[in-house]
Amino acid sequence: MSFEGLPKGSCAKKTSFRDSIYFWEIVRGLGVTIGHLVYNIFHTSEMPTLQYPEEKKIYSDRFRGRHRLMKREDGSPRCVACQMCATVCPADCINIDAAEHPDSEIEKFPETFVIDLLRCVYCGLCEEACPCDAIRLDTGIYEIAADSRDKFVVDKEFLLNDREHGSY
Numbered sequence: 258m259s260f261e262g263l264p265k266g267s268c269a270k271k272t273s274f275r276d277s278i279y280f281w282e283i284v285r286g287l288g289v290t291i292g293h294l295v296y297n298i299f300h301t302s303e304m305p306t307l308q309y310p311e312e313k314k315i316y317s318d319r320f321r322g323r324h325r326l327m328k329r330e331d332g333s334p335r336c337v338a339c340q341m342c343a344t345v346c347p348a349d350c351i352n353i354d355a356a357e358h359p360d361s362e363i364e365k366f367p368e369t370f371v372i373d374l375l376r377c378v379y380c381g382l383c384e385e386a387c388p389c390d391a392i393r394l395d396t397g398i399y400e401i402a403a404d405s406r407d408k409f410v411v412d413k414e415f416l417l418n419d420r421e422h423g424s425y
């Protein structure tokens with residue numbers, strides 16, 4: 258190997274025995290760690306840790322949580338089964354069966370409206386595509402859990418009525 262062009266003595270620096278065993282650096286590092294440990298023990302209120310599940314994180318209003326379907330004043334779904342959300346959904350996880358609405362002012366309504374929450378990527382495109390503001394991801398629910406895959410496939414009744422739960 259050639260050291261030509263390098264300042265004289267740049268490769269000649271010798272590491273002292275004290276530096277070469279890294280002992281003092283290990284002690285210094287442990288000192289910092291133990292310092293933080295002791296400080297945190299006596300200042301628990303300043304720690305950013307959340308005592309989940311007793312304490313829950315509050316996300317911003319813009320957070321996309323589990324879906325819900327909006328209702329009309331009479332309690333029926335606001336959805337007109339136009340299929341815009343199902344068409345735009347990149348995960349292909351919305352399934353809607355449309356039926357003729359008894360009210361002639363409203364063309365259609367969703368006879369079934371199913372979302373597979375395990376396929377959903379919470380992109381929010383369904384919400385943005387909806388012309389009736391009939392589907393929203395503003396429940397704030399993020400802790401979605403169930404004991405079987407089938408329970409993640411939620412239907413119209415569930416989406417219209419459950420505003421609080423993430424565990425089924």
Ligand code: SF4
Pocket residue numbers: 342345346347348349350351372376377378379380381382383384
């Ligand atoms: S949030 Fe995205 S992935 Fe989930 S149902 Fe809506 S469009 Fe599909």
Ligand code: SF4
Pocket residue numbers: 335336337338339340341342343353383386387388389390391392
């Ligand atoms: S939720 Fe909105 S976009 Fe989806 S089918 Fe109903 S009206 Fe159309």
